[in-house]
Amino acid sequence: MYAGVDKYGGAVVGEGQPDGSAPAAGSAATGLSLEEAVETAAAEETVVVDVPYSYYEDDADESSLVTGTSQVLLTAQLNPEAGGLMWVEQESSQDAYKNVVAMSQMTSMLRDLDRNRCYELGIKGAIERFVARHKRAPIVLDIGTGTGLLSMFAATHGAEHVYACEMFKPMADIAENVTKANHPDKITVFALRSTDLIVASEESGGVGHLPRRADMLVSELFDSILLGEAVIPVVRHAIEHLLVPDAAILPERATVFAHVVQNEQIYRLNSVSGQFLNDQQAQLARNDAAWECTGGKPALPLHYRALEPQSTPLTNVTPVLSFDFTKPIASATTYEETVVNAVASGDVHAVVMWWEVSFGDDAESSIVYSTKPGAQNWQDHWVPVVFPLTEHVHVDASDAVVLRTHHDDLHIWFDVELQQEPQTQLSSPSKKKMKQQQVQREKMPCTCGLHLQRKTDRQQDNEDLACLDISDGSLCALLAASQGVANVTSVESKDVSARIFQQILDNQPTASETQVEVLCCGCKGLLPDHLQGGKPVDLLLGEPFYYSMQNLPLWQAFNFWLRRSAVAPTLAPNALVLPARARVCALAVRFEHLHECFGAVGDVSGYDHSYFDQFQESYYTRNFPFPVYMYPYEAVSGVLTLAKCEYQSVAESVFTELTTELPQEPNGVIVWVEYALDAEEKHVVATGPAAIHSKQLVRFLAPSAATTAGQNATKVSLQSRFHFNALEGTIDVDFAIV
Structure with missing residues (x-):
């Protein structure tokens, strides 16, 4: 459910994904070295660094040397003397992890009523079938438990006992407290990766985390691209080491759907091919090969509906991959070819994909959760994924198009070409599955850099x-x-x-x-x-x-x-x-849905999550980076100027305060920067909410006292405060509704 990272920021660096390899000795996840952390981390991330230590318990006894490593949490701030980042030790690890949890997609997932309903019905049905077949209650394993919601579903609906694991220790602590508040005797939580779990056996001397192999596995190890949270290797390892033969595995199956589109905007998200930067024909390429670089097949999770009006579908949506999680999936790079008819003429710019997972023994009675736009209630944790393509393929209506879908344990990627041999028009998509080695269609690396x-x-x-x-x-x-x-x-x-x-x-x-x-x-x-x-x-x-x-x-x-x-x-x-100067701009808005993705959740499917809600206290003080064009909102103010930077002069501290009367109460503020290239401001580069190629900062607002009391405020004002401290390199932005 949770891997310690989220889509847009607040990540933890140094705590990696499980690889599904053979079981390892139980140990905590190790952090990065200091050099690795500084080289790879982004400013918004919290870094976990291994720091070696050694000391003598007895200075007179060389054999009393004690060595080890301790983990230090680092956060970034601007270097006031030189620019760039400097990393400072976080005094409170609890505060750092609260920030990570508050900025994660966990609230969005817990508020996804369709997701919760599908999992509860799927788990309830699986336990009922198990009891009817075996005349006893099942032992259930929950991998990646998050707050423990799936474990509580299993405990409620008849599991003998649930063993849950969560690799991110602060999240495991949350799960332990939430499950104790709701099912104090039926759920055991381990702050471990599933690959570190041991089943008690003769080989282990009867010692282990699980008393015996589990009868059932429940998990929700999916990201927008389906495979990125290692569901394939994790389930493969569980089948081999942690589950009984023919164990029930939920969800049972997944299907990937895709279609080909024409959209120049999406194409240019990944390609500078054929684009000169100015009339002097400057090229952003180091050689001719780089000029045609395909960019390593990136996957971009987007709310595709924001780009749909500018898109032309070139093929109908078709299933391109299917996975049966109840059987081990081989660790190999493979692909499937799906031949479809083009429904319109145009240039192939991208493939758009989404997925669905199903719970149940057969297709007719199965429960399905889909990430297709509009299929479920609005949410932001699983969105369609866009794959920009740069192969310069043009199709005409009725052409036979080969949509080739590749995957390995963690990734999915696509390429598209016209079918070479003549073929009559297809009444339905045709498919064939091949080993990756048969055709050199590997995920091409970036050549331009x-x-x-x-x-x-x-x-x-x-x-x-x-x-x-x-x-x-x-x-x-x-x-x-x-x-x-x-x-x-x-x-x-x-x-x-x-x-x-x-x-x-x-x-x-x-x-x-x-x-x-x-x-x-x-x-x-x-x-x-x-x-x-x-x-x-x-x-x-x-x-x-x-x-x-x-x-x-x-x-x-x-x-x-x-x-x-x-x-x-x-x-x-x-x-x-x-540029000559910069202007920090702000816009008070009412988001349609985005504000619902963060903050306290209270009760989730009947389970008390008050312990989780303690980690949401910093929700209203955090700056969330979002490409705002994808998220519907209504502006309730004009553009406000929070601060100006005069780049012709050396940096100096900036402090501003303003109060703005508003016609209605906002639930968020969007913040961005405009750059005036010249002193007269004849040429301005905007990075505001309409810009597709920029992210903006979003600050969510706590409801006013009147709104909290259920009253309609006759007057609403937004108080804004901005402070840049040039001596410390710190930036503070605060908003409040009064």
């Missing part, structure tokens, strides 16, 4: 001058070089990115006319001598964009200001900074 460095929502967006680009991605440096700027230096935070963009810049038509260098370094301590041309900088550039802050637009804006301050010694007296 950009897809390794940038998320998909980032793919779009004179003679003696010296230019310095202090954003990651070197796009501004590329544009400056294409305009003939003589000396261009770009600073990258990652070594691999520096190498890729050096190759891209060297591959440009103007490469022979421009001196370009990409440095992998920080900004503090840079001097003109370190830069291309060895002279002061006339033009300082930035998008701003930083790999580690992709989900935090406010951090990116103020990080650019701090980095601009750090490189002040490199600037010429009249240097121009682009």
Whole structure:
């Protein structure tokens, strides 16, 4: 149910997914090394780091040496002196984990009434069938228990005992307390991966977590792409090591559905092929092969209905994969071909998929949960997945189209081609299943390097001058070089990115006319001598964009200001900074559904979740990153200005307060940044709610006292407070309804 991560932020780094391998000795999940954590973590993540220790119990006795490792939790903040991130130890691990739980999709899942109903009816029916067949109650195993909801369903409907496991220890603690409050004697929770569970046997000396193999497995190890939470290897391991032969497994089956669409917006989420950046034909490619890179077949979970009006379906929806979880699924990369007729003419830009799972012995009586748009109540934890394709396939209506669906233990991906041999029009889709090795259709790796460095929502967006680009991605440096700027230096935070963009810049038509260098370094301590041309900088550039802050637009804006301050010694007296300024904007809104995905849940299917609700206390103080265009809302204010950054000057603290009267009470505020490229603000780059290629911050609002008391307030005001502390590198945003 919960893996310690969520779609948009607040993740825990250092606690990985189970791989379904042979059972390991029982041990807690280990964290990352400090070097690995700093290199890979994003700013919004909480990092678990292993710190080795050693000491002598008796200084006079060398044999008394004690060694081990302890886990330290780190959180990020902006470095006020140099820009970039610095990692500080979290004083309270409880507060850190509360933040992770509050920002997860757990509330959304618990409030999914259709999901809860399907699981309860499926578990109830399976236990009834087991009792009728075996004349006794089953032992039930619940893997990935979350708050313990499925375990409580099983206990309520007649399980002899339920053994539940949860790899994320804070979540396991929640499950233990929630299940004790509702079924104190019938559920045992282990803070372990299922692969660490041991069944008591002669080999184990009669010691184990389970007294015997379980008769039934219940689990909900699905993400939007179905397989990403390791359901296949986890169930395979359970069948081999934890379950009796012919055990009941819920859900029993899953089916993946897909169709092919034309949508230029989706296509450009993953491809810069054939796109010049300006009239000088600057290419975001390091060679000809990179110019045609297919990007490693990304999977993008989206509320597809937001993009549906601009899409043309080229085929009908058809089932493309099916899984029977009651039998071990081999660990192999395979694919299935489904041949369908095109229903319209157009260019193949993407495949859209969703899935359904079923509970029950036969198709007629089975209970089905589907992630098809509109099939269930609105929710945000499982959404359709879009796969942008870049193979340049054009189809005409009635063409036979081969939709090839690949999968391994954790991934699904697609490719599409026209059927080569002539064939009469199909009355229904035809299918065949093949081993992956028969056709070289592996998930192609990225060849351009950009897809390794940038998320998909980032793919779009004179003679003696010296230019310095202090954003990651070197796009501004590329544009400056294409305009003939003589000396261009770009600073990258990652070594691999520096190498890729050096190759891209060297591959440009103007490469022979421009001196370009990409440095992998920080900004503090840079001097003109370190830069291309060895002279002061006339033009300082930035998008701003930083790999580690992709989900935090406010951090990116103020990080650019701090980095601009750090490189002040490199600037010429009249240097121009682009963008010239930034404006932090806010919009008070009433979300239709999004606000329902977080916060306290109270009672879930009749079970008290008050202990879980204690972890939601920070819900209204957290900034959630969302691509807001996918979530319907009604604006109840105009655009508010919370703060301004004057990039022509060094960073300084900013503090603002304002009160805005509103016609009705909002349940959220959307926050974003606008960049004025010039001092006159003739050219402004907006990253607001209508932008598909940007995320915004969402702050949910607690109901007013009047609303809580069931009254209609005659006057509603929004109090906004913004504080950037340039000395500490901290950003605080607060909103309240009065």
